[in-house]
Amino acid sequence: MLRKSAPSDLAFNAIVYVFLAFVFVVTFYPFWNILVVSFNDATDSVRGGLYLWPRVFTAESYRSIFRNEELLGSVQVTVLRTVIGTPLSVLAVSMMAYALSKRELIAWRWFSLFFIFTMYFGGGLIPTYMVIKSLGLIDSFWVFIFPGLIGVFLMILIRTYMEQLPAELEESAKMDGANDLQLFARVVLPLCVPVLATVALFVGIGHWNSWYDSYIYTYKPGLKTLQAVLVKILNQYQTGAMVSEAEQLANSSKRIPVSGESIRMAVTMVATLPIVLVYPFIQRFFVKGIMMGAIKS
Amino acid sequence: MERAFATSTGRTRTVRMTLASKIYKQRYLLLMLLPAFIWAVFFCYLPMAGLYMAFVNYKPALGGFWTNLFHSPFVGLDWFRYFFHNGDFLKIMRNTVASTMLTLVISFPVPIAIAIAISEVKGTLFKKTVQTASYLPHFISWVIAANIIVTMLSSGGIVNDVLKFLRLTDESILFLQEGRYFWWIVALGNTWKEMGYNAIIFLAAISSINLDLYEAARVDGAGRFKQIRYITLPHLKPTIVILLILALGGVLNAGFDQHFLLGNGLNQDYSDVLSTYSFRYGLQNSMFSYASAVGLFNSAVAFLLVVMVNFASKKLNNQSLF
Numbered sequence: 001m002l003r004k005s006a007p008s009d010l011a012f013n014a015i016v017y018v019f020l021a022f023v024f025v026v027t028f029y030p031f032w033n034i035l036v037v038s039f040n041d042a043t044d045s046v047r048g049g050l051y052l053w054p055r056v057f058t059a060e061s062y063r064s065i066f067r068n069e070e071l072l073g074s075v076q077v078t079v080l081r082t083v084i085g086t087p088l089s090v091l092a093v094s095m096m097a098y099a100l101s102k103r104e105l106i107a108w109r110w111f112s113l114f115f116i117f118t119m120y121f122g123g124g125l126i127p128t129y130m131v132i133k134s135l136g137l138i139d140s141f142w143v144f145i146f147p148g149l150i151g152v153f154l155m156i157l158i159r160t161y162m163e164q165l166p167a168e169l170e171e172s173a174k175m176d177g178a179n180d181l182q183l184f185a186r187v188v189l190p191l192c193v194p195v196l197a198t199v200a201l202f203v204g205i206g207h208w209n210s211w212y213d214s215y216i217y218t219y220k221p222g223l224k225t226l227q228a229v230l231v232k233i234l235n236q237y238q239t240g241a242m243v244s245e246a247e248q249l250a251n252s253s254k255r256i257p258v259s260g261e262s263i264r265m266a267v268t269m270v271a272t273l274p275i276v277l278v279y280p281f282i283q284r285f286f287v288k289g290i291m292m293g294a295i296k297s
Numbered sequence: 298m299e300r301a302f303a304t305s306t307g308r309t310r311t312v313r314m315t316l317a318s319k320i321y322k323q324r325y326l327l328l329m330l331l332p333a334f335i336w337a338v339f340f341c342y343l344p345m346a347g348l349y350m351a352f353v354n355y356k357p358a359l360g361g362f363w364t365n366l367f368h369s370p371f372v373g374l375d376w377f378r379y380f381f382h383n384g385d386f387l388k389i390m391r392n393t394v395a396s397t398m399l400t401l402v403i404s405f406p407v408p409i410a411i412a413i414a415i416s417e418v419k420g421t422l423f424k425k426t427v428q429t430a431s432y433l434p435h436f437i438s439w440v441i442a443a444n445i446i447v448t449m450l451s452s453g454g455i456v457n458d459v460l461k462f463l464r465l466t467d468e469s470i471l472f473l474q475e476g477r478y479f480w481w482i483v484a485l486g487n488t489w490k491e492m493g494y495n496a497i498i499f500l501a502a503i504s505s506i507n508l509d510l511y512e513a514a515r516v517d518g519a520g521r522f523k524q525i526r527y528i529t530l531p532h533l534k535p536t537i538v539i540l541l542i543l544a545l546g547g548v549l550n551a552g553f554d555q556h557f558l559l560g561n562g563l564n565q566d567y568s569d570v571l572s573t574y575s576f577r578y579g580l581q582n583s584m585f586s587y588a589s590a591v592g593l594f595n596s597a598v599a600f601l602l603v604v605m606v607n608f609a610s611k612k613l614n615n616q617s618l619f
Binding site: 008009012016017019020021023024026027028030031033034037048049051092093095096098099100102104105106111114115118120121122123124125126127128129130131132133134135146147149150155179180181184205208209210211212216227230231233234237238239261264265268271272275276279282283 | 316319320323325326327328329330332333334336337339340341342343344345346347348350361362363366410411414415417418423426427429430431432433434436437438440441443444445447448449453455458473489492493520521522553554558561562572575576579580585588589592593595596600603
């Protein structure tokens with residue numbers, strides 16, 4: 001069995017392993033590096049040269065996040081929109097998918113076209129802003145929920161899944177006198193749990209990551225999401241609005257510290273953490289789902 | 298049913314009755330469709346109607362948006378003319394196309410290479426670790442990605458440290474302050490963010506290749522380079538062609554996030570793309586109608602491109618993307 005590998009195969013293996021190791025380092029190391037800097041003393045970080053391990057270990061940056069009302073409030077808003085928005089979206093999208101999975105639906109073609117068109121054409125930034133303003137959604141929590149309630153692509157994902165369910169199950173429930181609502185809630189939804197979990201992950205991550213709606217549709221500090229606050233911090237850093245380290249440390253309890261590599265990294269880490277936490281589920285549902293979809297198409 | 302319309306009025310009524318009874322029979326289905334329908338009307342079709350802004354001189358006044366809109370003076374295509382004839386148009390188009398094309402050239406082959414490499418590795422642990430790390434960047438927001446990129450590229454960041462270590466530069470390069478690096482930063486950033494995730498679809502395609510083919514090639518004395526050249530790549534070709542065509546359809550869709558978040562006053566000559574330009578003129582300079590016209594130009598051309606791309610893929614594969 002132990003066949004001697006050809007020299008070209010050895011070279012091949014070397015190339016493959018080195019390349020993949022490079023991919024690993026390039027994708028993983030940046031996260032490790034921000035973790036290291038976030039746990040390093042803010043004043044010491046300015047010296048640079050932090051690569052693999054904190055030089056002066058401290059959790060002070062994280063503590064200052066929890067002392068900062070703006071940051072703490074933004075975490076709350078982000079959690080709230082994710083927790084409220086995700087189930088509402090999943091429910092609305094799956095109801096829509098169920099209705100459109102019935103080809104006998106009145107004007108099925110027109111409804112499909114009506115929705116699919118929105119995937120390829122839209123009003124764009126300014127008209128959308130104006131409409132949202134005219135609906136009174138500016139500075140309202142619901143601006144995080146309603147404009148993004150439906151994802152037509154997600155609907156197609158769920159609909160495809162529903163269409164592959166054995167028709168007999170619904171038929172027999174129909175015989176027992178169940179109406180469409182009961183069929184949907186009692187027969188179809190329980191069977192769709194895998195695809196619904198995938199879609200919920202999709203939507204939930206989208207809510208957690210979204211910054212744009214909070215950035216342009218809300219002005220109240222109480223409605224700024226974590227990502228929107230992080231944009232602000234990034235902008236301040238980019239425009240070089242640096243204050244001296246001392247001043248920044250003195251202010252860190254009251255407002256967002258302007259410079260402070262460590263604190264910017266700590267906020268970045270806090271924003272990344274939930275994604276890492278749902279990662280096992282991503283592996284289980286999401287990636288498999290994509291694989292399946294790809295194989296089928 | 299068709300004949301019913303043509304004959305007596307009595308029968309027409311039965312047709313109407315059947316429609317009404319059909320609606321009644323499907324009332325729960327229609328009810329379930331209602332939230333999505335309302336959503337589409339309010340957040341997709343009303344903004345599309347609002348695109349009328351691009352053809353008037355919209356001035357915010359006391360009334361609501363729609364009242365103001367229909368009382369604003371009609372200016373025809375003036376805003377489009379203004380866009381095409383002022384000096385910004387060429388620059389914005391150059392930036393948009395340069396950024397998306399450079400992204401395409403760099404970010405397209407990398408996932409293919411990753412997928413092939415992963416499929417050639419035997420050990421599961423190594424494979425899993427690499428894969429798991431490689432799609433993490435896809436799931437984080439561009440805000441986090443931009444924070445990471447800005448940090449890595451700063452004067453004391455790791456990229457400059459490595460360049461100095463390799464003696465490629467003596468002074469720190471200010472990557473984000475000099476415009477000429479910008480397209481490369483976006484292209485490499487896009488590649489970094491999506492390469493692991495985009496490899497999934499190629500991995501799926503590779504996993505569907507019949508293993509006997511490799512066995513036969515081995516018997517014939519083909520090394521592993523040759524197996525990739527003559528078996529794996531030809532089998533990936535349909536997937537590659539479809540994805541390439543799709544990517545060409547998005548040539549005007551330079552992502553707003555990366556250009557907005559990584560762009561700054563110093564690199565604006567290179568970082569300003571259609572979407573950020575429209576954003577700046579609309580929400581920061583309050584030139585609402587002009588910004589709408591730029592946005593409409595962007596979506597209309599992008600839509601045409603998608604239609605063309607769909608047509609091309611139909612021709613090639615006899616299957617529609619829609």
